[in-house]
Amino acid sequence: MPRQSWEAMRRDFTAISGFSMAISFVAAVVLCLQITQTKAAPEWQISGATVWIVQLAIFGTAVYAWRPGISLSGWMLGILVLIFVSLSLTTTTSLALAFIQGGGDFPTAFGRTASLGPRVCAAFFALMVVYPLRVLLPIRRERPRRRRFTASDDAAGMVMPGAEGDPAVLLVGGDEAIPVWEPRSRPAGGRGDGESTSISMGGLGLDGTIDLPLHAVLAQVPRELWGGSAQGYDPSHPVPVPLEVVVPQLKDARIVVRLLDLYDWLPPDAVRSPAELGDGKQSEVVLLPLELIVPQLPLEVFELPPATPPAWAHVDENESVLFATIPAK
Amino acid sequence: MASINYALKEISCKIVYYGPGMCGKTTNLQFIHQHTAPDKRGNMVSLATPGERTLFFDFLPLEAAQIHGFRTKFQLYTVPGQVMYNSTRKLVLRGVDGVIFVCDSQWEKLREDLESFRNLQDNLASYGYSLETTPYIVQYNKRDLTHIAPVEYLQYLINRRQVPSMEAIALHGGGVFESLNAICVRVLANLSRKQKAGAA
Numbered sequence: 024m025p026r027q028s029w030e031a032m033r034r035d036f037t038a039i040s041g042f043s044m045a046i047s048f049v050a051a052v053v054l055c056l057q058i059t060q061t062k063a064a065p066e067w068q069i070s071g072a073t074v075w076i077v078q079l080a081i082f083g084t085a086v087y088a089w090r091p092g093i094s095l096s097g098w099m100l101g102i103l104v105l106i107f108v109s110l111s112l113t114t115t116t117s118l119a120l121a122f123i124q125g126g127g128d129f130p131t132a133f134g135r136t137a138s139l140g141p142r143v144c145a146a147f148f149a150l151m152v153v154y155p156l157r158v159l160l161p162i163r164r165e166r167p168r169r170r171r172f173t174a175s176d177d178a179a180g181m182v183m184p185g186a187e188g189d190p191a192v193l194l195v196g197g198d199e200a201i202p203v204w205e206p207r208s209r210p211a212g213g214r215g216d217g218e219s220t221s222i223s224m225g226g227l228g229l230d231g232t233i234d235l236p237l238h239a240v241l242a243q244v245p246r247e248l249w250g251g252s253a254q255g256y257d258p259s260h261p262v263p264v265p266l267e268v269v270v271p272q273l274k275d276a277r278i279v280v281r282l283l284d285l286y287d288w289l290p291p292d293a294v295r296s297p298a299e300l301g302d303g304k305q306s307e308v309v310l311l312p313l314e315l316i317v318p319q320l321p322l323e324v325f326e327l328p329p330a331t332p333p334a335w336a337h338v339d340e341n342e343s344v345l346f347a348t349i350p351a352k
Numbered sequence: 353m354a355s356i357n358y359a360l361k362e363i364s365c366k367i368v369y370y371g372p373g374m375c376g377k378t379t380n381l382q383f384i385h386q387h388t389a390p391d392k393r394g395n396m397v398s399l400a401t402p403g404e405r406t407l408f409f410d411f412l413p414l415e416a417a418q419i420h421g422f423r424t425k426f427q428l429y430t431v432p433g434q435v436m437y438n439s440t441r442k443l444v445l446r447g448v449d450g451v452i453f454v455c456d457s458q459w460e461k462l463r464e465d466l467e468s469f470r471n472l473q474d475n476l477a478s479y480g481y482s483l484e485t486t487p488y489i490v491q492y493n494k495r496d497l498t499h500i501a502p503v504e505y506l507q508y509l510i511n512r513r514q515v516p517s518m519e520a521i522a523l524h525g526g527g528v529f530e531s532l533n534a535i536c537v538r539v540l541a542n543l544s545r546k547q548k549a550g551a552a
Contacts, residue, residue, distance in 0.1 A: 277463055327508060337541075
């Protein structure tokens, strides 16, 4: 179990929890003794196996209800602990009974506590004794959700140092993480050979490329991933980025590509080869400079389809509300 | 919701300036406060940090011209733009009559603009409101800076419903009163439309 989780669970198990366990245990023994010493009512004809099955079912249900998301091992551990405590209670009661009866033999005392009444009592109190321990039962491990936004510099800048705010609400994170462009096909010959295709939207199609200067692209790539020739190229060396990558992402105000895809568009050895990068780095994403991309696109790209304005948008502009203003100093 | 006091012949509406952090919402309000006749405005209440970040909200009561014998009063609010203050933003939106969505035109702020706009929609939805029924306009602020996105792209990002939008330089007052007038006209028209529909 990770050390941090264990520490967190230990924090939940307080001294009061331990005290309530001890009190419950003593109360259980006293009550079991009382039940054992009362004139035995006629025993119900329930077999020992049935009692065990019912007891296990109750213990299993209780452990599951106490700790939603509990792991299988945790669930079984919880049941075993409950059985152990239940048996401890009946054993302690038997010892106490033998002692009270002035050296009466233990097997006889144990036989009396094994009847239905004391067993039900022990099972019920076992639940009470073990309840505070539920926080120590391990739960299923889930994959941590990545929250890109919180890790970004943008988000860091938006949070005041030392400020206490509402419980953090992340506008982007987890399932809303940035969609990364998936290539339909690799641009043929697009290895930074300088033969960049001119923009041909072709009725706003997605054919063609736009050029970004090499230095602007490399600025977005972590330095340790630069290839040996990265600084040998002319900083304005054109990097052709396919429009099919750019246009669908415009509505998100960011253009993101995988390092692996970017490698195909960069000149040779500008970044380290995919073989050198390893699996972890290959899936790393790179943010392309939007401010260099948007101005290169024809304005038709941003034309919105005619929309029906909401009903409130229709007003007579002549009926303007005039605020009483004073001239600026 | 706007309140109409027939005894005092007074209409009171709530306008909220919404947008990402540091986009100029408080600057809008400060300019309005500074350039409105003292007898037509109340005190501006502002709770901010030393770094000029709005901590809770800004509030400015404002009185406009009489309409059909009714005095119109507008309560202008801003929301804290920082991501972590969503509960406050939500609270300020309760009973809103109109929204001025303030965009920061700088390239590096576009993503925050977009997220803030989505957050506005979500928070309105939590009260059962929507931008289809709540009047709003879009203000593209900081147009005097050099590193800014073209308006066409901002429209494409934020203003898909193509509601009224205007460029602004809130620091110098450009577009500030234009935005306020534009939203107030729509809020009153919407109110009038609702009243007529209710009477019918």
